[in-house]
Amino acid sequence: MASIIEIRNLNKSYWRNNLEIPVLNNLDLSVDAGDFLALMGPSGSGKTTLLNMIAGIDRPSDGNIMVNGEDVGKMSESNLAKWRSANIGFVFQFYNLIPVLTAFENVELPLLLTKLNKAERKKHVETALTIVGLADRMHHSPKQLSGGQEQRVAIARAIVTDPQIIVADEPTGDLDKNSAAEILNLMDKLNSDFKKTIVMVTHDPHAAEKARRILHLEKGELVREES
Amino acid sequence: MKILKMMLKNSLRHKLRSTLTITGIAIAVIAFIVMRTFLTAWNAGIEAASPNRAIVRHAVSFIFPLPFSYLENVKKVPGVEAVTYLNWFQGVYKDKNYFFGRIAVDHNTFFEVYPEFIITEEEKKVFKSDPQACVVGEATATLYNIKKGDIMTLQGDIYPGNWDFKVVGIYKPKYRMTDPTGMYFRWDYLNERLEKESPERANEVGWFTIKVKDPAMISAASARLDSYFKNSANATKTESEEEFSRGFLQSTNAIMVAMDVVSWVIVGIIMLVLGNTMVMAARERTREYSVLKTLGFSAKHLTMMILGESLIISVIGGAVGLVLGIMMVGGLEQIIPKAFLPALEIKTITIVLAVTAALLTGVLASIFPIHKAVNTKIVDGFRFVG
Numbered sequence: 266m267a268s269i270i271e272i273r274n275l276n277k278s279y280w281r282n283n284l285e286i287p288v289l290n291n292l293d294l295s296v297d298a299g300d301f302l303a304l305m306g307p308s309g310s311g312k313t314t315l316l317n318m319i320a321g322i323d324r325p326s327d328g329n330i331m332v333n334g335e336d337v338g339k340m341s342e343s344n345l346a347k348w349r350s351a352n353i354g355f356v357f358q359f360y361n362l363i364p365v366l367t368a369f370e371n372v373e374l375p376l377l378l379t380k381l382n383k384a385e386r387k388k389h390v391e392t393a394l395t396i397v398g399l400a401d402r403m404h405h406s407p408k409q410l411s412g413g414q415e416q417r418v419a420i421a422r423a424i425v426t427d428p429q430i431i432v433a434d435e436p437t438g439d440l441d442k443n444s445a446a447e448i449l450n451l452m453d454k455l456n457s458d459f460k461k462t463i464v465m466v467t468h469d470p471h472a473a474e475k476a477r478r479i480l481h482l483e484k485g486e487l488v489r490e491e492s
Numbered sequence: 493m494k495i496l497k498m499m500l501k502n503s504l505r506h507k508l509r510s511t512l513t514i515t516g517i518a519i520a521v522i523a524f525i526v527m528r529t530f531l532t533a534w535n536a537g538i539e540a541a542s543p544n545r546a547i548v549r550h551a552v553s554f555i556f557p558l559p560f561s562y563l564e565n566v567k568k569v570p571g572v573e574a575v576t577y578l579n580w581f582q583g584v585y586k587d588k589n590y591f592f593g594r595i596a597v598d599h600n601t602f603f604e605v606y607p608e609f610i611i612t613e614e615e616k617k618v619f620k621s622d623p624q625a626c627v628v629g630e631a632t633a634t635l636y637n638i639k640k641g642d643i644m645t646l647q648g649d650i651y652p653g654n655w656d657f658k659v660v661g662i663y664k665p666k667y668r669m670t671d672p673t674g675m676y677f678r679w680d681y682l683n684e685r686l687e688k689e690s691p692e693r694a695n696e697v698g699w700f701t702i703k704v705k706d707p708a709m710i711s712a713a714s715a716r717l718d719s720y721f722k723n724s725a726n727a728t729k730t731e732s733e734e735e736f737s738r739g740f741l742q743s744t745n746a747i748m749v750a751m752d753v754v755s756w757v758i759v760g761i762i763m764l765v766l767g768n769t770m771v772m773a774a775r776e777r778t779r780e781y782s783v784l785k786t787l788g789f790s791a792k793h794l795t796m797m798i799l800g801e802s803l804i805i806s807v808i809g810g811a812v813g814l815v816l817g818i819m820m821v822g823g824l825e826q827i828i829p830k831a832f833l834p835a836l837e838i839k840t841i842t843i844v845l846a847v848t849a850a851l852l853t854g855v856l857a858s859i860f861p862i863h864k865a866v867n868t869k870i871v872d873g874f875r876f877v878g
Contacts, residue, residue: 322786322870343790350788357874361783365501375787377495422787 269429269462270296270319275328277314277485288314289485292328298429301456301463303476310482312466313434319464320353320432321345333429350378354423354461358435360415362407362422368394369403372421379426393421396459397451413444420451424461431455433465437472449475495793499800502773513769514809517853520762521813521846522820527755528842529821531748535741536837540669541733543707545605548700548717551727554740557696558726560683566700569716571709576601577697579679583646583655585636591829592632592673594646595698596682599625605703608666609676615640615661623684626657626677633662644675651682653689668837673829707732759849766809767857770802774861781865782873791866798865802858803851810850814843 272294278287288311296302304312317323318330321337330338333352340348362371372393376386394400397417407415416436423431433452437445453475455461465476473479481489504510548566550556557579566575579596599620603609611619611627619625628638638644638659646655657677665672679697686694704710714730721728731739741748774781781794818838825836868876 317871320786346785346788346790349786355786357783361779363498363780363783365505366498370498374784378788378793 267298268295269298269300269333270294270464271329271331272319273329275315275318275330276326277311277318277323278326287485289325292485292487294480294487296462296464298462299456299460300478301453301476302465303473303479304464304466304482305468305470305473305479306482309484311485312482315482316432316434316464316466319430320355321349347378350375350426352428352430354420354426354428354431356416356419356423356431356433356436358438360407360412360419360439362415362418364407367404367406368399368410368418368421371407371418372403372425375422375426389425390421393425394418396424396454397421411444412440413447416440416444416448417451420448420455424455424459428461430462430464433463435466435468437467437469445469445472495797496800499797499804502777502797503801503804506773509769509772510805513766513805514812516765517762517806517809517850518813518816520758521810521850522817523758524755524846524849525814525817525838525842526820526824527751527758528845529836529838531751531755532839532842533836534744534748536669538734538737538741540608540667541737542608542703543732543734544704544710545733546702546704546710546714546730547733547736548702548728548730549698549736551718551721551729554699556726557698558700558728560695560697562700562721562726562728563697565720566702566717569702569713569720571704571706571713572702573705574601574605574703575700576605576703577679577700578602579682579696579698580650581646581648581655581677581682582650583648585644585646585675590635592629592675593671594675594677596679597676599678599680602676605701608670609663609674610666611661611663618660619678622658622660623678623681624656624658625660626675627661627663628659629672629674630662630664631672632675633659638662651686651690651693653685655685657681701733702730759853763853763856766802766806766853767860769805770798770857770861773801774798774865778865778868778873778876781868782870782876785870785873794865795862798862799855799858802861803854806850806854806857810847813850814846817846 272292275289275292276287277289278285280286292315304315306312314323318325318338319332321332321340325338328338329336335348337345337348363374366374369390372390373386376389381389391400391403394403397420399414399417399421402410402414407418410418436452437448440448449472452463452465456463463476465472467473477492479491480487548558548562550558560577563575563577566572576598578598581594581596583594585594603611603616609627615627619627626644628644632638640659640662642659644657644659646657648655683694702713704713710732717730718728784794821836821838828836
């Protein structure tokens with residue numbers, strides 16, 4: 266299967282008080298289309314940094330990141346914003362829904378950047394909410410939903426534009442066991458039924474078990490891979 | 493859902509804070525409108541001045557009289573179409589706290605030189621034929637229920653004694669800025685009595701008002717007149733009615749300048765209040781802006797959202813302030829004596845300035861939050877703890 270993500274010689278460091286702090290060192294990685302990849306490792310190992318760069322919300326210090334045929338590290342901010350909206354779906358640990366908007370409106374947000382008309386947007390939003398099992402909660406505000414439901418709305422928002430890649434940063438980190446299981450089943454469904462490529466950062470070995478590949482990072486380097 | 497709806501929801505997210513900010517803007521706009529309207533009204537005399545009239549007064553001060561005998565020489569000046577003369581009488585009518593002008597005028601020329609005081613031809617005829625005649629402004633007539641044929645008795649102060657006048661006309665002001673409160677009686681009536689009781693004060697006038705055909709002639713006529721009387725015991729100073737009014741208001745200039753400055757200071761303060769609200773709102777939403785940027789919203793979108801939210805608050809505050817300001821000026825117009833401020837008229841420029849100030853407040857208050865939201869890196873936004 267063709268690689269959808271190709272990373273070569275990736276380096277990333279941050280500067281703090283004139284001190285360079287390396288985060289990722291000469292990292293190489295290929296992710297096939299339709300893969301489900303879990304990134305694990307201790308805090309500070311660089312897994313979220315790697316995820317952010319794959320998603321185009323952070324830039325490498327050196328090296329190449331080709332995602333879906335585009336070198337995301339070299340795109341302008343405005344092109345990168347357009348690219349993200351078309352290619353990447355995001356799931357965050359703390360859901361990050363907009364509190365003043367309903368579930369429907371939160372899911373509709375990415376579609377406001379497309380040329381879809383109101384009726385088409387409605388259809389897409391309803392489909393996404395149906396996939397995550399929240400069609401009956403679409404007019405609820407985030408504070409009227411449980412944590413698990415909020416995360417499912419966030420997943421609906423991530424898939425509503427039908428991106429090829431979904432990146433998830435600790436998607437079950439703030440949830441109880443049952444809700445976490447529901448979210449992981451949903452991620453699995455997106456991967457197996459809808460052929461989404463998923464890159465997920467997690468500390469939880471049970472969550473990682475859902476992935477087809479598990480990569481372990483330590484001090485900015487890939488140290489082990491499990492399948 | 494449209495972005496506009498999101499702006500609206502964001503602007504009302506903290507209802508109490510938004511309400512207080514809107515109230516603050518509204519109060520500032522009211523204060524701005526009222527203060528500027530007072531300033532405009534105070535300077536109304538300047539605006540109401542006729543361009544083809546000039547005042548000939550004593551060179552030392554307006555309070556010193558001029559000899560009546562100057563009249564013939566004033567008439568001879570080229571370009572002068574008509575001359576009238578007036579004398580400030582003052583006195584008290586019933587309530588000493590109610591101020592209105594009581595002035596002795598030349599019955600033959602006054603209404604020709606001052607056509608903004610409208611009375612009928614019949615009333616003019618009676619005014620010219622009866623030495624004891626007077627005309628009263630409709631505002632004072634209404635206040636004291638004065639009718640034609642009534643006797644008005646003034647208690648003199650500058651000119652002691654009781655002075656009885658017969659009301660022969662109630663004048664209407666021609667323009668909104670024309671004083672509707674004055675009382676005008678015949679100078680010869682005053683002079684005859686002075687000749688008997690205080691002859692040393694007789695045959696004097698407070699000032700002459702000249703009417704010229706062309707306003708451009710005022711300058712030459714003034715120079716000629718003042719030069720003519722330069723070496724006499726009572727040198728004159730002639731100036732256009734507008735200059736005269738401006739000079740008359742000069743004494744209150746410092747207060748007016750202070751009011752002008754304060755009206756703008758208020759706008760500045762409210763800019764800071766709204767700016768503070770927007771900075772707080774943007775700070776609280778640092779993470780949300782990162783989410784939006786992650787979803788593909790560009791700097792342009794964020795700018796639009798923050799600017800829109802700020803403008804919604806400032807426009808609502810400005811609109812509320814504008815409506816209440818207009819109502820308040822209307823109410824104050826009923827209360828304030830018309831002799832001081834004949835008309836409290838909100839000028840279009842005042843409304844334009846108030847609306848511009850409200851909009852500008854909205855725009856300026858959003859600059860810093862926009863700059864911060866746009867320039868904060870997405871990953872830094874997610875790490876931000878407000």
